[in-house]
Amino acid sequence: MATIRDVARLAGVSVATVSRVINKTDSVNPETAGQVMKAIEQLQYEPNAVARGLAGKKMGIIALILPDILNPFFPALARGVEDVAHKKGLTVILGNSDDLGLKESSYIKVLKKKYVDGFIFASNTIHEEDVEALRKEQIPIVLLDRGLNTASCAVIRSNNREGSKLAVKHLIEQGCQKIAHIYGPQEFITARERMLGYEEIAGRLREYSPSLMEQGNFDIESGRKAVEQLLVRHPDLDGIFAGNDLMAVGALKALHERGIRVPEQVKVCGFDGIGLTEITEPELTTIAQPVYEMGGLAAQILLDEIESGIRENKLIELDVTLIPRKSTHKEES
Amino acid sequence: MATIRDVARLAGVSVATVSRVINKTDSVNPETAGQVMKAIEQLQYEPNAVARGLAGKKMGIIALILPDILNPFFPALARGVEDVAHKKGLTVILGNSDDLGLKESSYIKVLKKKYVDGFIFASNTIHEEDVEALRKEQIPIVLLDRGLNTASCAVIRSNNREGSKLAVKHLIEQGCQKIAHIYGPQEFITARERMLGYEEIAGRLREYSPSLMEQGNFDIESGRKAVEQLLVRHPDLDGIFAGNDLMAVGALKALHERGIRVPEQVKVCGFDGIGLTEITEPELTTIAQPVYEMGGLAAQILLDEIESGIRENKLIELDVTLIPRKSTHKEES
DNA sequence: AGTTATATTGTAATCGGTTACATTATTTTT
DNA sequence: AAAAATAATGTAACCGATTACAATATAACT
Incomplete structure (x- = not known):
């Protein structure tokens, strides 16, 4: 696997410039950019997600914690989440909490260390403190079917x-x-x-x-x-x-x-x-x-928050039929 | 979040020593180890999984690629995989392939960049070349319900x-x-x-x-x-x-x-x-x-291979009832 | 006693990116 | 034309671990 330094060397520029080309974060001379692109092409370079994750504290992963995927309600939710996430290039980690606050805490602990970008909780037993803690660390959360009291993050439910x-x-x-x-x-x-x-x-x-x-x-x-x-x-x-x-x-x-x-x-x-x-x-x-849609919407809102960095504590209530x-x-x- | 350097500083040792204590990879004077442990305790230190992943090329994540979690056959499989993985401290990334070789390839591409430790494919349409490629890169795989022709990795199916x-x-x-x-x-x-x-x-x-x-x-x-x-x-x-x-x-x-x-x-x-x-x-x-068991077994075999590094191309056929x-x-x- | 093996620890490179800051060249402002 | 702003690029620190290699001290061997 080629690294960003290989690309830089081949293109005759610095790694910073390569990074700029990849991320379009800064202006780069079109000609230079062309060289870089060519080098990337030649080396079949693909940025390493883990290195990126380490530097940026985001792994491009969202965590979906639900009570039990065996409960027939949840596969559709999971699918909704995953479809939206996948479309945006993110991946989904699945956790079964069995509606045990303890297991939820355990997932949070493990997944924070993995720099997941955000959490979707479709679980009814999250400890309030856990939510607070995540908020304090600026980690986006979306809740499904949770009460109003937790007005500190987006909540989705149906009517x-x-x-x-x-x-x-x-x-x-x-x-x-x-x-x-x-x-x-x-x-x-x-x-x-x-x-x-x-x-x-x-x-x-x-x-x-x-x-x-x-x-x-x-x-x-x-x-x-x-x-x-x-x-x-x-x-x-x-x-x-x-x-x-x-x-x-x-x-x-x-x-x-x-x-x-x-x-x-x-x-x-x-x-x-x-x-x-x-x-x-x-x-x-x-x-x-609209279970599938709920999942998709949850993912959408989460991704928006991840990208923009701004939290909107909206409460969305979907219609049932x-x-x-x-x-x-x-x-x- | 405290880092390994914070711990090293507080314990008055080098980061290498701290790492040794954490991973028990090398002998450390029990007394020194005690100091380190105390520092870890005091700082509530937890190793950062991403940094570890970058260094070791393993994120402690296994990928489960299945056709569609909406198909009622798969939730039990997923649960089986996840339960075993979670017990060992690993997390599971879920991907729906819709039995499209293309989507499978896409997952592989994305997930390799994230240094997943291994793959479980419960999908019937994986391209042979994809499997080969993963093998060549020494990334463990377990296949479910796949033919004998792919004798280059562990295969689980029922009779x-x-x-x-x-x-x-x-x-x-x-x-x-x-x-x-x-x-x-x-x-x-x-x-x-x-x-x-x-x-x-x-x-x-x-x-x-x-x-x-x-x-x-x-x-x-x-x-x-x-x-x-x-x-x-x-x-x-x-x-x-x-x-x-x-x-x-x-x-x-x-x-x-x-x-x-x-x-x-x-x-x-x-x-x-x-x-x-x-x-x-x-x-x-x-x-x-025994769907749940199949999932668990698949995870078990995968984890064994991840830990040991040795591939056993066993074909396991489970009894049905x-x-x-x-x-x-x-x-x- | 001199030498070799073992235990313990530290230094610094490495994994592969991002990004703050500095530098130089070019353009715009006054 | 001098000063200020902008564009383009590079240097090197940083993210937070692991680990090869070196160094020192101590124990064992001949």
């Missing part, structure tokens, strides 16, 4: 509240009168927001009761269990709005096991819009988040 | 042939007599092997005919279409072995649309063992690859 309202309204339109909700762990702001949206609309129904809500923890099994509980208390419920698709799948399973037909007897709606929803039987109505499918279909009467 | 045989035998045991196969793109060795396994067992059946095979391309939609074709030629088929789970899901959908009951009229078996198989209705029998589920259930008569 969970409105999404829930869409879901419940849709269930009502399809004829549901007694709509249950399986909510996610309340330490997640997304889960809280979705519950609020549900309460806002479902609370108006004559049949509404707080006991129509049951906790799950965002996985399939908990969705199934929640429905079992709900059916004990309300055997006559006719709609279920699950806080995410995974729990909705669990709900579908529970109903199927009990011989309760979907959508005829009970209609089910999920949240997230992951691919799974297209392969259940019946296919699952869901509130789709209802995707009506068979699981909430209303038979024409 | 696709045996897996197919397991699948077809299972279908026969469950009472199938006319078993169709949806095979994947023949440029993928996995697809070829699975087809061979199918032919080996299904070929013995009285009802066998080459026209029982139909091509798909490993996605849901192609599985559905393949079944439509197959049903035209063989309305009386009673078993379908799909070359992967995604196509099996498509098959399920096609059958469901036509009102053909699974498993009563037709039994279906997939291949891969991805999570989707548990949420279809009926749940899908499949041949499970049949997971019988409802989609091939035989009604007791």
Whole structure:
């Protein structure tokens, strides 16, 4: 591999001039630049990213820390991030935090030493101090689905509240009168927001009761269990709005096991819009988040901040969309 | 951030000695080492990974290049790789190649400049020359699901042939007599092997005919279409072995649309063992690859090679297991 | 006792870039 | 025409580690 000094020698100039040509940071005589270009060409020279990184404290890498790539919500996010990053010549380091603050801290520690350009946290358990520390060191961060309290960096999320309202309204339109909700762990702001949206609309129904809500923890099994509980208390419920698709799948399973037909007897709606929803039987109505776009946007914002060096603590809330499918279909009467 | 010189100064020794203490590369007087340790402690010193990388040409990063993290097969692989890497203090860079040789080359080019320690390719389209080039530069590689021809580095795959045989035998045991196969793109060795396994067992059946095979391309939609074709030629088929789970899901959908009951009229078996198989209705029998373990093993082998510097061109073939589920259930008569 | 081997430590080059500062030549300003 | 500004380039320090080589002291060997 040729180095910048090889190029300088061949072109008969100093390394500084070569650097200037490469980075266009300073004016260089066009003729000289030509020589340099020719030398670069001849030697097939490519600047060494690590040396650059050492000098500039930026490795051209962004870190994406998410809870678990196995959770079907995250691959699309990762892909969104990676596509944008790759287009700009940056690479993406992936970390699974399992929603453990400790693991997040550990990633931060390791990755800071590697001079990553910035972090995207799609994780709910980052310690506030970690964020603060990164800020103080001027390392750009973008947060996904984090509260307002951390107003010290860009935050992206989708409009969970409105999404829930869409879901419940849709269930009502399809004829549901007694709509249950399986909510996610309340330490997640997304889960809280979705519950609020549900309460806002479902609370108006004559049949509404707080006991129509049951906790799950965002996985399939908990969705199934929640429905079992709900059916004990309300055997006559006719709609279920699950806080995410995974729990909705669990709900579908529970109903199927009990011989309760979907959508005829009970209609089910999920949240997230992951691919799974297209392969259940019946296919699952869901509130789709623009996950891929969220990832891309997060990367875009991060890259902007990296390039410009200016932090904009914007809070971006993306719109979600209802995707009506068979699981909430209303038979024409 | 403290540097090694700060430590040296505080401990009253040279940077070389500090380096020796940190890396245990050379003998250091225990007393001196103590001083150094104390200084390190006091300054909260942590070696800068980039400077180290520049000096040693290794950044403590491994690159995982896969076709598409959105394909449900790969998250588990990625997780397997990442878990092992993280345990050893390495980080993982993720790249989506979309099975485009060009994108792979592009990743290689970029990542070599970043001194990644090694590559794991789970992609089917790497140019032979790229592999050769990396080898020549002594950069460790591990390949997943690649042919024997590339015997110049470690290769991991699962026993696709045996897996197919397991699948077809299972279908026969469950009472199938006319078993169709949806095979994947023949440029993928996995697809070829699975087809061979199918032919080996299904070929013995009285009802066998080459026209029982139909091509798909490993996605849901192609599985559905393949079944439509197959049903035209063989309305009386009673078993379908799909070359992967995604196509099996498509098959399920096609059958469901036509009102053909699974498993009563037709039994279906997939291949891969991805999570989707548990949420279809009926749940899908499949041949499970130990995907997470494959990832872990790939990382392990790569790390061994990185550490030791010696390449072992082993070919490891992992066992697959049949997971019988409802989609091939035989009604007791 | 003289010599060789071993342990311990330091000096300075090296990895491969970026960039502050200095220098010279040329152009613009007054 | 002298002074000031601008363009073009080079020198060398710096980023923060590793490591070859040299130097010194001490232990072991003949």
